[in-house]
Amino acid sequence: MRTLRLLVASLLLVPLAACGAEDDAGGKTVTFGYTADFAGAATLAAADKLGLWKKAGLKPELKVFTNGPLQIQALGAGSLDFGYIGPGATWLPASGKAKIIAVNMLGQADRIIAAPKSGITDLAGLRGKKIAVPEGTSGDMLLQLALKKAGLTAKDVQRVPMDPSTVVTAFASGQVDAAAIWYPLIDTIKKRTPDLVELSKNADFFPAMSFPSSFVARNEAVKDDPATVSKVIKVLQQAGDWVNGHTAEAETTAAAFLKVPPAQLKGSSAVTKTFTSAELIELSGDGTVNGWFKGLSDIFVAMGKLPSSPDPATYYLSNLYTNAGSK
Incomplete structure (x- = not known):
């Protein structure tokens, strides 16, 4: 046992390369995290389909995570080079835990929904009601905006923090009056509560408020190996361009990548807004993207x-993103 502990300790002391090492075929290995949904996987699925990694001289090791914060933790621990986060996790790079290297999509899937038996018909009706919300997510952010719009604060309602899957169960079983949640989970809820009321959505606050998902890199990778980071950005740009031009096919491609039935992701692109890399370069240059963040x-x-x-x-490394697009 003592020998095993010494071995583990010695392995932990081995310094990690900035973005992996060259393999025998000459491709540099990069570890990349993602989540198992359309926004989190579509771009990486496209990169895989189009063979973009090999063209860039990179060899990806893709790792699935349940959320963005866990990927930020992995970046900080050095076990991940790059990752994907939704808007709800953007506070982590904003606090210095990572760098955003590219915008992915704008999320438009979040909703504030009310149970039909709750009697709630508008946002003002949320006062005093029990609202299920996955804390720190984009749904939580939408709830903040919706309450403010209605002249309410978090103290005016009964916030009930719970994980997304529990929100589905709690809402459908009538344990809460309302929920701050998103599609496709709402589709699952609708199977049991088809007459739910949608009170608010992301689009109600667009363009003044937007919900971008992003690709992130660990700080050391950006500092020590910017050339590889630029190559990764280029792959993401090319893959994102394909997703933007083939949204329906991107759904089936992502489903195949995630090994789930195509029906599970069908319609996912309808609740996201995609961009070409040229558009994101322009929006980065004129300050729009910085305004989102x-x-x-x-x-x-x-x-x-x-x-x-x-x-x-x-x-947000807008210059690195823009320069990668010019290469």
Whole structure:
């Protein structure tokens, strides 16, 4: 046992390469995290389908995670080079835990929904009601915006934090009056509660407020191996361009990548907004993307996730993204 402990300890002391090492075929290995849904997997599925990694001289080791914060932890531990986060986890790179290297999509899947028996017909009706919400997610962020729009605060409602799958069960069984949740989970809820009421959605606050998902890199990778980071960005740009132009096919491609029935992701692209890399370069240059991240940071301050709202230029590498697109 003592020998095993010494071996493990010695392995932990071995320094990690910036983004992996060259393999025998000359491709540099990069570890990349993702989540098993359309937004989290579509771009990586396209890169795999189109053979973009090999063209870039890279060899990806893809690892699935249940959420973005876990990937940020893995980045910090050095066991992951790159990852994917939804808007709800953007406070982590904003607090210095990682760098955002590319915008993925704008999420439009979040909803505030009310149970038909609750009697709630508008946002003002949420006062005093029990609301299920996965804490720190994009659904939680939408709830913050919706309450403010209705002239309410978190103290005016009964927030019930729970994980997404539990929200589905609690809402469908009538344990809560309302929920801040997203598609496709709402599709599951509708099978048991088809007459639920949708009170608010992301689009109600667009374009003043947007919900971008992003690709992130660990700080050391950006500092020590920017050339590889640029290659990864280029792969993401090319894959994202394909997804933007083939949204229906991207759903089936992502389903095959995730090894799930195509029906499970059908319609997913309808609740996201995709962009070409040229559009994202333009939006990065004119300050629009920084505005998206600033809006998120302001909400995180209100939620107590951040002490202050930092300049997005400190964590979104727009110049690196733009320069990768010109190569």
